[in-house]
Amino acid sequence: MKKEIIAKGFMMTFAMLLMATLTWAQGDKASRPSPPQTASGKVGGANITISYSSPSVKGRKIFGDLVPYDKVWRAGANEATIFETDKAVTIGGKQLPAGKYSLYAIPGASEWTFxxxxxxGQWGIKRTGDTSKDASKDVLSVTAKPAKSASMNEKLKYEVTSTGFTLLWDNTEVPVAIK
Structure with a gap:
């Protein structure tokens, strides 16, 4: 009887440790294959922050293959990419109010739409592989021209400069002007 109680106690302790380890591991986003990153800077008087998960090329063809042309993409990996501004800004001649937005892109060979x-707060894609973007909640869309980047970028990254932001990945860069 006493051995049975000890065995049950041991099993309960082991099960709780296993659950705690699994729960903790799920919360450690930095150990993901596409870890979280943040790009921030000032454009005019606005503070801009872009929070995204940064996948790697890993020898794959990125645009037109892994990230298909003419299909909505979450502009990163894992959760949808977040674009935040503390002041209203003008992008592509259109006003974007201060706030927090999910940033999506539709890559194209000669033109992109952001x-x-x-x-x-949504996960970036559904089980079908389509994005989780609800078109009825689109606030603004703008086009941008991709270009060949000066150097190869193994990991997706965003840069915020005084003139806007740039998406850089593989051999592609896509600048978006902000005023």
Missing amino acids: IFNSET
């Missing part, structure tokens, strides 16, 4: 969507 979409600012008011719904935040």
Whole structure:
């Protein structure tokens, strides 16, 4: 009887340790294959922050293959990319109010569309592989011209400069002007 109680206690302790370890591991986003990153800077008087998960090329063809052309993409990995501004800004001649937005992109061979969507906090894609973007919550969309980057970028990154932001990945860069 006493051995049975000790065995049950041992099993309960082991099960609780296992659950705690699994729960903790799920919360450690930095150990993901596409870890979280943040780009921030000032454009005019506005503080801009872009929070995204940064996948790697890993020898793959990125644009037109892993990230298909003419299909909505979450502009990063894992959760949808977040674009935040503390002041209203003008992008592509259109006003974007201060706030937090999910940032999506539709890559194209010669032109990209960036979409600012008011719904935040969602996982970037559904089980079908389509994005989780709800078109009824799109606030603004702008086009931008991709170019060949000066150097190869193994990991996706965003840069915020005084003139806007740039998405850089693989051999591609896509600047978006902000005023």
